[in-house]
Amino acid sequence: MIKSLLDSEYNLENIFYESKNEKKSFQNLFSDLENLYFPSFKKNEIFPILAKNNYQTYLYFLKAIEINLPCLLIPEYLYNAEILLEKQLPFIKKQNIFDTDHPQFSYTQIEQEIKEEGTFLIRTSGSTGVPKLILHSSLNFIKKYKTRNKAFRKTLAFSPLDSIAGVETLLECLVLGKTLISRSNTYAPNHIVEIIIKNDIDYLQTTPSFLNLLILTKQVEKLSSSKLEKIDFGSEPPMPDTIKQIKNALPNIVLNHTYGMSEIGILPTKTSDSNPLLIKIDPDYSQLRIKENILYVKTETMFLRYLNHESFFDNEYFKTFDFVETHSDWLQIKGRQSEQINIGGRKFFPIELESILSLHPDIKESMVIKVTNPFVGEIVKVKIELNPTVSLDQFQENFGEFLKTNVPQFMSPQLIEFVNFESTPRMKKIRS
Numbered sequence: 213m214i215k216s217l218l219d220s221e222y223n224l225e226n227i228f229y230e231s232k233n234e235k236k237s238f239q240n241l242f243s244d245l246e247n248l249y250f251p252s253f254k255k256n257e258i259f260p261i262l263a264k265n266n267y268q269t270y271l272y273f274l275k276a277i278e279i280n281l282p283c284l285l286i287p288e289y290l291y292n293a294e295i296l297l298e299k300q301l302p303f304i305k306k307q308n309i310f311d312t313d314h315p316q317f318s319y320t321q322i323e324q325e326i327k328e329e330g331t332f333l334i335r336t337s338g339s340t341g342v343p344k345l346i347l348h349s350s351l352n353f354i355k356k357y358k359t360r361n362k363a364f365r366k367t368l369a370f371s372p373l374d375s376i377a378g379v380e381t382l383l384e385c386l387v388l389g390k391t392l393i394s395r396s397n398t399y400a401p402n403h404i405v406e407i408i409i410k411n412d413i414d415y416l417q418t419t420p421s422f423l424n425l426l427i428l429t430k431q432v433e434k435l436s437s438s439k440l441e442k443i444d445f446g447s448e449p450p451m452p453d454t455i456k457q458i459k460n461a462l463p464n465i466v467l468n469h470t471y472g473m474s475e476i477g478i479l480p481t482k483t484s485d486s487n488p489l490l491i492k493i494d495p496d497y498s499q500l501r502i503k504e505n506i507l508y509v510k511t512e513t514m515f516l517r518y519l520n521h522e523s524f525f526d527n528e529y530f531k532t533f534d535f536v537e538t539h540s541d542w543l544q545i546k547g548r549q550s551e552q553i554n555i556g557g558r559k560f561f562p563i564e565l566e567s568i569l570s571l572h573p574d575i576k577e578s579m580v581i582k583v584t585n586p587f588v589g590e591i592v593k594v595k596i597e598l599n600p601t602v603s604l605d606q607f608q609e610n611f612g613e614f615l616k617t618n619v620p621q622f623m624s625p626q627l628i629e630f631v632n633f634e635s636t637p638r639m640k641k642i643r644s
Contacts, residue, residue: 222389229267230411231394236267238389248275250317257319258282258333261310262291263374265394268312270382273332273373277350282326284333284345285374300343301335328516334376336474345519346474352513353380353477357387360480364415364442366391368407371417376474377447381417401431412439420450423458428576432461446470446478449545449563453570455488471545475530477513490542499529507532535561553582554590555622565623569594572614574602577633580625593627604630
């Protein structure tokens with residue numbers, strides 16, 4: 213099924229997947245798919261698979277799509293924390309999750325029958341409660357790529373396969389005949405930069421947090437000698453100073469601010485030349501509505517439904533829960549409704565305070581969160597990592613004056629925690 217939907221013009225000898233120790237052409241891929249065995253399954257069964265970013269996992273995932281077996285992608289960190297797995301996905305047993313390193317087939321029964329063809333399942337983070345199981349049609353994504361050919365040769369498997377960005381990267385390379393380069397199991401900036409340069413990667417999909425990390429570790433300058441032509445960044449609101457520094461360091465690289473969600477995929481966008489916070493979502497691909505500053509979207513890669521939750525639709529438009537501001541024909545994504553901090557009726561988003569804190573010369577990185585307070589409802593907590601040459605006493609001497617001068621009183625943090633973000637990389641600004 214998959215091969216028949218793809219563009220038959222590209223060369224089957226082209227490399228589909230490349231890692232440090234492995235190369236697989238498209239011919240290898242289609243031959244392996246044809247020979248891959250799956251036991252028979254029932255119509256109300258799904259295939260839980262450990263979402264590793266390697267060729268064998270991609271192979272089993274694509275074969276499941278091919279044979280219309282709904283595949284549920286399980287994050288590696290959830291698999292390794294059995295207590296979390298039991299809490300978030302109670303109907304999935306760890307011993308029933310397929311691991312390509314120890315391949316033993318086991319399917320999981322669900323209450324409802326999935327009749328659609330070529331489906332896969334991903335989960336939300338569960339930050340607002342029990343994770344939602346999202347059912348997607350791979351065919352919708354394949355159709356998108358066939359009509360929106362991106363001019364790149366090689367890209368990096370930056371996002372994990374259990375995310376919509378990871379699935380999109382895989383399917384996009386598959387449909388367009390491009391090469392997907394493995395990043396192994398690390399997000400260390402020096403490692404990522406080394407892979408980009410060594411493999412002549414010309415297209416990177418990443419996050420503003422990682423771009424900031426490239427700046428902080430001084431790895432971004434090395435990319436000036438790479439073949440990189442375009443960087444798409446999304447999944448969180450960017451800080452203007454981060455994008456400004458990336459532009460200054462890499463003036464010849466196109467930067468594009470994307471917008472997407474697990475439920476709707478990554479939407480084609482255009483970024484304002486004068487302000488990287490402003491975007492336009494392609495009207496030929498997606499239709500928008502804004503109600504009470506909340507964005508509603510109707511698009512081609514809309515998810516089919518949740519398996520364990522009521523869907524948030526308004527006349528076929530999905531409620532994103534993202535606050536937006538309009539600037540003429542442009543949109544600024546402020547953040548999720550659940551992230552908004554309310555201090556005595558004055559409301560703001562974490563990114564607004566983080567943008568101010570990024571101007572402090574002693575602060576290497578910050579993260580703003582809200583904390584429930586029994587007296588005033590919510591208070592502001594900020595996690596701060598100081599530059600290594602700055603002492604805590606030195607910082608405390610001037611930080612109060614900085615807040616008084618630059619931060620509105622209602623936004624001023626009541627709690628401060630000093631941390632090392634590099635030791636907890638998954639924590640950094642992953643709020644969705």
